[in-house]
Amino acid sequence: MVDFTDEDDALLSQLGVSVETKKVVAHTPREERIIAGFEEVQRFAEEHGRSPQHGEERGIFERLYAVRLDRIRALEECRTLVMPHDHQGLLGDEIVSAQPDIDEMDDEALLAELGVDAETPDITTLRHVRSSAEKRAAEEIANRERCEDFETFRPFFDQVQADLKSGIRISRKFVKDAGFLKAEIKAGQFFILGGQTAYVAEIGDQIRAPNGETDARLRVIYSNGTESNLLLRSLQRALYKDEAGRRITEPTAGPLFASEAEEDDAASGTIYVLRSKSNHPLVSENRDIVHKIGVTSGSVEKRIANAKLDATFLLDDVEIVATYELYNINRVKLEKLIHRIFEPAKLEIKIKDRFGRPVVPREWFLVPLFVVDEVVQKIKDGTISDLTYDPQQAKLVQGGA
Known part of the structure; x- marks a missing residue:
């Protein structure tokens, strides 16, 4: 591109010729990270001749890229941002497999899936207002009824408390890694949710959710004498959302990973x-x-x-x-x-x-x-x-x- 001096500009103006100045678009660090993430998806598409896809038979990174691409497509802000870079037409493809709760996730949660930390909110940002996902998690915890046969389960809770006190069991934060796999939940396991100990008494037959994932109806008994029949995925979401959500480990056979050592332990x-x-x-x-x-x-x-x-x-x-x-x-x-x-x-x-x-x-x-x-x-x-x-x-x- 030819650079014109002020005199050149004035001369061209007298001739009725307008000088077009190329705009330099400045992106925020967050926008640059979104674009960089999209470029990784593009590199995958160039190497494999197709967009990344979901499925257990796919590799870890392809599944990660597929989730990232779905998030970009679903969030208008991200879609608009990367549109000028989409020379492969990735944004025009149909989403291969809908991911759980995309439509119900707020912007911050969606950006987190893209690996972008939300910026510090300014004075115009609403504070202390719960997202739809947080409200849903609260409803899942609250939707409980009285457990008619709680006396059958009371000894289980008493034993767990004794095991925690003695160190035979310990509690660990319920975590999710990389956003592409769910933490496992099995019958007979104990968790801490909403300040109560929760026992997974039964897991029903597997069902296929609308998004293609498998799910199951649970019977969960709580230490306060209530129970609920929420879905397995709902329990997972509630535990993820609860900052104090914990998984209680199985009893240990010895002090190998105990939180404290006995006097004669080397x-x-x-x-x-x-x-x-x-x-x-x-x-x-x-x-x-x-x-x-x-x-x-x-x-x-x-x-x-x-x-x-x-x-x-x-x-x-x-x-x-x-x-x-x-x-x-x-x-x-x-x-x-x-x-x-x-x-x-x-x-x-x-x-x-x-x-x-x-x-x-x-x-x-x-x-x-x-x-x-x-x-x-x-x-x-x-x-x-x-x-x-x-x-x-x-x-x-x-x-x-």
């Missing part, structure tokens, strides 16, 4: 799960499921103190996302067992150390945090034998080495 170390703050493209694109899993005999904080100088930690800072204390166990053998289970999901990455030499860091895996927690639980209850992690299904399967 400390062995700590399993730690780390998340990298590296800007390496492979890490930044998959940050929510890229984890370093290891075992240390000392302080985890000291172990990661010089992460920026250690190629093991990708030469950048890391954050601790989970720890599990060990007692009376061979930590070296345990670490080998954990790494054997997650071997199929090992992160293949090569970086240069401080001296410019190529290094392949170990102990990094592409695995959601809730699967790590599941492995720890299965090690604890002795059911980990012959299990391995299947990255395509994002779950544990039989057939470990």
